[in-house]
Amino acid sequence: MTCTQWEERVALYAGGDAAEGVEEHLAECVACREFCEGLRETLSSLREQHAEEIAPVHFTAVRNGVFAEIERGRRAWRRLAWVSGVGIAAALLLGIALRPAPLPGPPPRIAARIPAAELVKAVAGPAPRPASARHHDPIVVKLQTADPKIVIYWIAD
Numbered sequence: 001m002t003c004t005q006w007e008e009r010v011a012l013y014a015g016g017d018a019a020e021g022v023e024e025h026l027a028e029c030v031a032c033r034e035f036c037e038g039l040r041e042t043l044s045s046l047r048e049q050h051a052e053e054i055a056p057v058h059f060t061a062v063r064n065g066v067f068a069e070i071e072r073g074r075r076a077w078r079r080l081a082w083v084s085g086v087g088i089a090a091a092l093l094l095g096i097a098l099r100p101a102p103l104p105g106p107p108p109r110i111a112a113r114i115p116a117a118e119l120v121k122a123v124a125g126p127a128p129r130p131a132s133a134r135h136h137d138p139i140v141v142k143l144q145t146a147d148p149k150i151v152i153y154w155i156a157d
Helices: 003-014 022-028 030-049 056-097
Strands: 139-144 151-156
Touching (some): 003 022, 003 030
């Protein structure tokens, strides 16, 4: 096993944990022994620096900072919820405003039945004119229905 493979076991040993075979390796290896001594000095220095109690004021400052960060996150969610709600309401209003109008119903019926015309007795009239003499304007009959879009024209000569 190389020294880099022993580093984790040496670190555990320096921290007070039992590690198998570390004492034998430290007796043989100078580099690992120096590494272990450096770790022990660092750990003892850290323990000395943190031996004194932390003032409650420091805990309060950290707690206030954490709560402020949580509140900032809540405000962001509230703002997002508000903006989303306004967006949904605007989309609904736009959908209602732009919905298609209902289709018109069928046109009303004007007459269900057309009465028959009176019979007229045929009377001998003047002789028909030759084709060359027929230069009069045609007769145009315009029938207007209840629907202004429907107009019927009869043209008679």
